[in-house]
Amino acid sequence: MTEARTAIVTGAARGIGAAVAERLASDGFKVAVVDLDEAACQNVVDKIKESGGEALAVGCDVSNEEAVNAAVERIASELGAPTGLINNAGVLRDNLLFKMSADDWDTVMNVHLRGSFLMTRATQKYMTEAKFGRVVNLSSTSALGNRGQANYAAAKAGLQGFTKTLAIELGKFGITANAIAPGFIVTDMTAATAERVGMDFDEFQKAAATQIPVARVGRPDDIAAAASFFCREDAGFVSGQVLYVAGGPKD
Template sequence: MFHAEFKGKVSLVTGAASGIGNAVARELAAHGSAVVVGDIDAGAADRAASAIREVGGQAVGLRVDVSSRGEVEAAFARVEADLGPVDVLVNNAGISIDRGVRGVTDEEWQRTIAVNQTGVFLCSQAAARSMIPRKTGRIINIASRAWLGWFGQVAYASSKGGVVSATRSLAIELARHGITVNCLAPGLIDTPLVRSEPPEVLERLLRAQPMGTLGEPEDVANAARFLASDRARAVTGQLLYVCGGKSLYAQPAMA
């Protein structure tokens, strides 16, 4: 079923070829937005956009490496030329290559920060430049509950902590221009990455979570749609956990 909530809007979702980003792209398209499926994998972005079009949505695929200023600026220029300025930016692209504090290399640390943190900055800067003159816009950053800290995730958690801090600074700076900036922090979401955990590890993690269940990418997508909507015009600088209560308490059982 298609709705008109975002009719006439242009949304750019990064890392949208699969997982949470893909769910967000489909959600916004299903509610009337023209959606740019941004991803570093051009073929996957095109296939994801095609899937949205097949069910009646408006979508185009676009390759973008969010860690590259040149690629980000070129992507925003192309979107503006083809569809119009971006109304909704969802910074979802991210990587997780942690191997613990003793194992992570300089290159892995720098790549994690470049994609997860610098990518948010570059895309938000490009979006803000076109949103400020129009006095409206929505920026939604996908962080992670892991920013609170987690075993073996010093690089990933640090990068997501930077995303939370950037969200608050951008919200403060852009509020007077009618632009809201918020952050979603997913917990255990049913994605291939989470399913790749050994069953006993996943079970232990779920036992330490109040609701005791995995979330779905669509749970995050629904929250993103709210924050992207006019209904949330008074919500800015917020960090909303979509985590089944994991942010409240998540000490796993001792092995």
């Protein structure tokens, strides 16, 4: 990277988001670590600063239009115009369809889809002005369908269509848009899934690994590596793609 650019990572207080934020910082980005609770972001910010990077903790509800606009303006003012955006913020409200409430549906849609839309809309003006931008949306293998996740699967599939449309609309401005679809990654979210189905988390991981061609479950750093590639200067001819990072092929 010829100059220090600013990247925003949402849902970055822990898990995949934290790993992506730390990886992009090591790649030379100034990183805005965004999550609902600003204080929860400080640990990630401290790690980045201890490693010689520059980072800013920002509290923001990505589903709130005013909050998003204010957060992006603050980031642009304090860190620099954002030209990288990783839409990672997400929540689970798993249940079988007949048990799923409208609130369960709306909450997942608001964070994953509305949040990604609002964050991208707020940052794209900085990217178009810079004639450079990298948008990475976090989808999931659940986009292909997953029992008990009608809301989550629909949102993650929606993010793939959103990504491809961004690539078409923004490409002429030097902006790429790609999606990463993780498989089984060890995070608090997969731990919650194990709890929901009544399994010990270690046993849950072992069972998952038997179904994965590389014979192991994924780690947040696996996703961070993919995000790092998509955000590179020399990845400018890769856009509108969905990369399944799942230890093997997916349909």
